[in-house]
Amino acid sequence: MADSVRADDRAAEEFLQVAKAARKAATVLAPLPRAPKDAALRAIADALLGRTEEIVAANEKDVARARESGTSEAMIDRLRLDAGRVAAIAEAVRQVADLPDPVGEVVRGSTLPNGLELRQIRVPLGVVGMIYEGRPNVTVDAAALCLKSGNAALLRGSSSAYESNTALVRVMRDALAGTEVPQDAVQLVPGTDRESARRLMRARGLVDVLIPRGGASLINSVVEESTVPVIETGVGNCHVYVDAEADLDIAVEILVNAKTQRPSVCNAAETFLVHEAVAEEFLPRALRALGAAGVTVHGDKRVLEIAAGVPDGAKVVEATEDDFYAEYLSLDIAAAVVGSLDEAVEHIRTYGSAHTDAIVTRSMANARRFVAMVDSAAVAVNASTRFTDGGEFGFGAEIGISTQKLHARGPMGLPELTSTKWVYTGEGHLRTSSGTVIAGR
């Protein structure tokens, strides 16, 4: 007991050193203009390529450990790095270097009536904490986006990728040694236990924002425990609503695309709703198309009734209430028949995660009402939910997709990793109860 307390104290002290070093590095990094930041990113890309063998060797230890513990081949594939994947990671860093620098952008500005020159300027957030699961490429992506936006990165990946993450951070820090960006701008949080994540969540004053990336349980625990401000990302229970006035050909294709083009991602559809006026015509066609794509449908009573007459369609099972809350991330989809557009909106409000919800309709009025009433980060009209993505939106890079309303909503690019600062410049401007007076005049 006493030993473990001492170990905890040591770990807490070690974390504090790391966080303070990040804070200090952030102070040096923040005022750097674009050129030295881009040079540092290119040095990182070169180092990742040059030390591919070392990275792959570290990754092999993680893969071996995962295999011993009986991890699925799908998960092991997500974890695995080979020379091609390391090259792709390095290329992504180069692409971040090519993006414009958000820092220093004048967001608003004017000369006030009293002559003060007022400017609102983008500045870095400071120290950005990331807690994430899964693929080791996130370690490099997150570090690159943070550096480009002038922030120090404190990274806490999953224990399953510990050797890989350690090697990637070592290579990045070595690369920074020859640049103007301080090495401590990229650091791993010490430890991979629950307590190590908790320390990051409670580091208010040292860490400016925490971005969790992963499943709903990770994100909920961060939101619940963190005193550092959090940007929630990524949980997506996306809906496709097929309106009474939908083009049903288009509706079937959008539904199948939204569900099956990449089922494991947050902007894939997890529920579809169909207006009762077209349910009998739409459902047989949708069930056949979904069945051909290998999808299982979790339907409400009315879906089951209609499905009973479609023997060659998708497998249909009865939906529980939980199905309507579910983010399957698999070839499953919940389905319900609704009596009106407003009922669809109400369903989405009740069960959705406010990520992306789509309507398929030919009616201007219905599209307008759906867009106004659905309170989600993104609303798609006659388009697949899969387009809610920083790359598709033209951001060039994405640190995650925010499903909260404060600070950033939807895909987050580099500007979303910044704050702003007001600067006003006068020539001795004083405020008095009767207006501005200039000193010495």
Added chain:
Amino acid sequence: MADSVRADDRAAEEFLQVAKAARKAATVLAPLPRAPKDAALRAIADALLGRTEEIVAANEKDVARARESGTSEAMIDRLRLDAGRVAAIAEAVRQVADLPDPVGEVVRGSTLPNGLELRQIRVPLGVVGMIYEGRPNVTVDAAALCLKSGNAALLRGSSSAYESNTALVRVMRDALAGTEVPQDAVQLVPGTDRESARRLMRARGLVDVLIPRGGASLINSVVEESTVPVIETGVGNCHVYVDAEADLDIAVEILVNAKTQRPSVCNAAETFLVHEAVAEEFLPRALRALGAAGVTVHGDKRVLEIAAGVPDGAKVVEATEDDFYAEYLSLDIAAAVVGSLDEAVEHIRTYGSAHTDAIVTRSMANARRFVAMVDSAAVAVNASTRFTDGGEFGFGAEIGISTQKLHARGPMGLPELTSTKWVYTGEGHLRTSSGTVIAGR
């Protein structure tokens, strides 16, 4: 004990009903365009004027209670409402009605290369919680700003203003009865005990954002306990740094203005720092001017040494470390001599609250470095810190001054009470691994 548990349960249930009613009202309010919101605000202004007697009578009960409990006359003056003050409150509501509506503004928009029309549109946050102290006018100001920006307001004022707040909210809700804005868009949180504030802080999912307005201890307790996202406001330990290359005439006037023009507000100066190269010339002049204004200076050793030779200057006492952290809100100011601009920046980083910090200098290079290195919501160059204010910045209204980096930083006007929503419109747009395909083509 059992009785008090039952009372707690009842209070919790009562809070839940109020919060759910706010949520429902927010859903109706959010899609309303400007005209019905402005009509509702004007109805509120009329009602406040028409029922002035009722409001003043309620306020008299608060004032009598405050007097009985020995509250200072200064505090009682902040609490007191008379016909003139009620008229000013009503006029402020009319001014909010005259401001442009932030909701619906297209923040960004483009047609993507694949033809999707992408728009980022301002939308209300939803339900805004306010926890505040002191003056009852905040009850009406906050409600008006929330309504204008399409948000429902859940208000939790101080117990000292309970009768006044209850009357003001009753009058506002009665006025809403004849408008398209639901009455439940303006509600007081039931109760004035600590637990009633705590319930608001824990209402994640029902309340979208919590804005505390008041002293440091209120704001810290909200930040610590809230699971609802918080926007911190208002604590201001503002600095004036007098550079080696300052125009000392201007510096004296800016310092006196920043400290004394209204000492009780968050953008008043609480510390001044002077470069050692000009300390011996500047300090005697500054001390005389501050003394004439009745200011007490809490100086470091070097300030004390120089002050010893200025018998006709301000009262000077030795500063403790706490003085440099203090937000006096009174005719006191901390003071230190620094060896360099960088030492001034380091002092501000260490002790400041990142609200507003000013430099007085004739040097472009020094101004540039100070602006780049000071990480505060606002940086003033050759101007008083008193200009960090929504009114001065031309926002027309202000809900508070954010000292945090996420979502909003500095004075918050109506746009800061909104979030955004992405809307994309296609004609059957599908995402494939080889690019966009249009359904049915």
